[in-house]
Amino acid sequence: MHTVAVDILTGFLGSGKTTLLRHVLDHGLHGKPVAVIMNEIGEVGIDGRVVTGLSAVEKMVELSSGCICCTIDDYRFDLAVQEIVETTRPHLIIIESTGLADPEPLVDRVKAAGLGLDAIITVVDALDGPRHLRETRVARLQIEAADFLMLNKVDLIDSGAADQFDRRLAKANPRAERFRTVRGVIDSDVLFATGVAAFRDRARRADAGDAGHLHTDGFASFVYRSVGSLDQERFERLVARLPRDIVRAKGIVRFAGRDWQCLFSVTCGRPELTWVKLPAVAENQAVFIGRNLERHEETLRRQLAACETAGDGPQERRQTHG
Amino acid sequence: MAERPGDGPKKPPAPAEPAPPDQGYTEDEEAEVRKRLEDLGYVE
Numbered sequence: 148m149h150t151v152a153v154d155i156l157t158g159f160l161g162s163g164k165t166t167l168l169r170h171v172l173d174h175g176l177h178g179k180p181v182a183v184i185m186n187e188i189g190e191v192g193i194d195g196r197v198v199t200g201l202s203a204v205e206k207m208v209e210l211s212s213g214c215i216c217c218t219i220d221d222y223r224f225d226l227a228v229q230e231i232v233e234t235t236r237p238h239l240i241i242i243e244s245t246g247l248a249d250p251e252p253l254v255d256r257v258k259a260a261g262l263g264l265d266a267i268i269t270v271v272d273a274l275d276g277p278r279h280l281r282e283t284r285v286a287r288l289q290i291e292a293a294d295f296l297m298l299n300k301v302d303l304i305d306s307g308a309a310d311q312f313d314r315r316l317a318k319a320n321p322r323a324e325r326f327r328t329v330r331g332v333i334d335s336d337v338l339f340a341t342g343v344a345a346f347r348d349r350a351r352r353a354d355a356g357d358a359g360h361l362h363t364d365g366f367a368s369f370v371y372r373s374v375g376s377l378d379q380e381r382f383e384r385l386v387a388r389l390p391r392d393i394v395r396a397k398g399i400v401r402f403a404g405r406d407w408q409c410l411f412s413v414t415c416g417r418p419e420l421t422w423v424k425l426p427a428v429a430e431n432q433a434v435f436i437g438r439n440l441e442r443h444e445e446t447l448r449r450q451l452a453a454c455e456t457a458g459d460g461p462q463e464r465r466q467t468h469g
Numbered sequence: 470m471a472e473r474p475g476d477g478p479k480k481p482p483a484p485a486e487p488a489p490p491d492q493g494y495t496e497d498e499e500a501e502v503r504k505r506l507e508d509l510g511y512v513e
Contacts, residue, residue: 151505
């Protein structure tokens with residue numbers, strides 16, 4: 148089940164989570180079908196109706212009458228996950244939490260269910276967010292847990308107020324990548340797990356000389372490949388200390404002395420590692436996505452080469468776009 | 470090269486490698502897992 152990725156969409160009441168989800172499901176997942184778990188405190192799901200029927204949604208499960216981080220028990224959560232995995236075998240599950248959920252216990256639940264946590268996306272109301280932060284603790288917890296912070300409804304405040312709130316968000320969570328949105332409209336592939344393959348594809352096309360792939364969100368990517376095994380300790384140290392500009396890194400590598408390969412995913416500095424056994428994948432492969440790659444690529448390649456154990460013959464392919 | 474600010478990323482917990490008796494996937498399962506990992510950007 149660890150090959151099922153989970154993206155958690157959270158944010159305080161009325162911040163625009165469902166609006167953003169609807170936009171992403173309509174425009175942003177490259178036609179890849181996903182499953183959605185909608186959690187609402189009330190007995191009758193309202194938000195679920197907004198995404199039901201969208202072609203990108205292969206399966207939608209509503210968890211109502213309780214909060215997914217506390218009052219919904221493990222049995223109901225695991226049952227929902229099991230139903231989704233067994234009936235639709237999705238590659239990605241998006242969980243939209245209630246506006247009052249603390250993301251951290253939900254993260255624990257996702258991991259305990261054997262799923263791979265990809266990203267925590269927190270939507271923040273640009274107009275009412277400062278008040279939410281003053282009045283509730285959970286609004287701060289949602290911001291602090293985020294990999295991606297979406298400052299939504301920025302059209303309702305002036306640019307000075309947006310800048311001021313943005314600085315406050317950066318202070319509360321310096322690790323997160325921040326975006327500004329209006330009505331949840333976001334044109335970027337970095338948010339959800341299924342978008343990473345698009346960056347791989349762009350890197351490949353760049354390598355083939357296709358200049359038509361340039362992305363407007365300012366992110367670029369490069370691919371690292373090598374044969375042989377890597378030193379685990381050095382590699383873990385490398386991925387735990389990636390530059391701030393690298394928002395995502397993902398791949399499969401083989402460590403010296405290990406029979407199984409390591410699947411790694413780093414989202415805004417938060418690494419996740421798990422194991423897989425795929426004899427058909429003979430080489431190490433990784434994609435690095437971020438800003439200002441011209442400043443970082445050479446150093447990262449040098450550091451990756453330093454992870455390669457003696458006697459291995461690295462076969463790297465340089466691919467950059469942006 | 471500036472590193473990510475803040476408390477700094479936690480070192481990933483060293484995941485336990487599966488026990489030796491588990492021989493991994495069947496051929497069909499491996500093909501499906503490979504496709505999943507392609508769609509999620511881990512491999513190409």
